[in-house]
């Protein structure tokens with residue numbers, strides 16, 4: 001089999017790239033290790049920047065997002081038992097964010113690809129990438145026990161943090177930057193009405209908590225927990241009890257609890273690969289970078305990688321220009337590092353760091369007090385949260 005672009009991974013990055021290339025008349029085949037149901041079973045963050053919602057519209061998959069997504073003009077910062085509103089819309093000259101689960105974004109992209117009859121090979125095992133530093137790259141994989149070969153012009157590594165593409169780059173050709181945080185996020189999904197109409201980010205002496213949502217009837221909550229904790233060791237009641245202790249009196253009062261639909265613990269890390277291009281293979285999304293979820297940047301950074309990569313391929317095929325592919329890595333990394341910095345800063349401000357002691361909490365509370373009192377400081381937070389301009 002032959003195609004112009006072999007996309008490895010059918011997460012948001014791979015599916016969005018496939019959709020944008022299809023719109024431009026460029027052929028792509030997606031190879032995905034898991035089943036479609038498995039991909040959809042992964043619960044991930046759900047705050048979309050305007051740049052991302054515009055890109056989903058450009059890809060022709062924005063209708064349900066606009067119908068069912070929740071447009072938020074701000075969020076609350078909670079510390080010392082008091083909530084402070086960050087008015088994103090006022091601080092950024094009108095920008096807002098869209099709260100719409102990544103699972104739904106993936107579902108919309110999968111449906112559009114299937115409706116267009118585009119080739120996605122699910123449960124493709126033993127995927128390996130070859131000759132991407134030459135002129136004729138190809139991919140080998142197994143499907144139903146049969147080995148297959150996919151010849152292509154380019155390989156798009158959209159296969160996430162644990163994928164095969166970055167792992168196939170010779171060690172001397174890549175630099176990896178990593179910071180692992182000394183705690184995790186215990187997430188709980190429940191069919192209960194959200195505690196507040198917007199998100200609440202809480203810094204408490206017991207640890208970070210986040211009150212998020214998926215709809216008017218489905219809530220998503222997170223608690224900072226030690227890395228040694230296991231999700232199965234947390235009963236629903238223990239979760240709700242701990243969450244209450246990290247909230248303010250009003251939220252404690254209005255919190256509606258219920259049985260969990262899903263509970264899981266995710267580690268937090270900052271990670272960046274430089275460069276993101278290796279001959280005819282390009283990394284995009286989590287394959288190239290990871291952010292701690294505090295700033296909800298993961299999907300948004302992946303979306304802009306895909307925007308730049310789709311533009312580069314369109315320039316190559318339609319305008320016979322290599323400028324886009326030659327500048328892809330540099331263009332992405334300029335934005336990625338700003339997203340990494342914001343995510344690290346917000347994580348450092350809102351979480352308990354075991355080895356920083358009581359003074360760590362006092363210094364965080366002082367920064368938070370300054371932040372909510374200073375228009376300049378709140379503006380810096382707001383413009384990073386809604387997403388920096390392209």
Ligand code: APR
Nearest residue numbers: 009011012013032033127159160163164285286298299302
């Ligand atoms: N062969 C084929 N597919 C693979 C392989 C492989 N060797 N390794 C991984 N994959 C698939 C995974 O099963 C997954 O479906 O690649 C896909 C990668 O998807 P994501 O991990 O979701 O990464 P990405 O598409 O870049 O989306 C980034 O997802 O993880 C969140 O917070 C992150 O919001 C961000 C978004």
Ligand code: PHB
Nearest residue numbers: 045046212293294295296
């Ligand atoms: C989520 O809804 O999962 C979510 C929202 C905002 C974040 C992180 C996660 O900053």
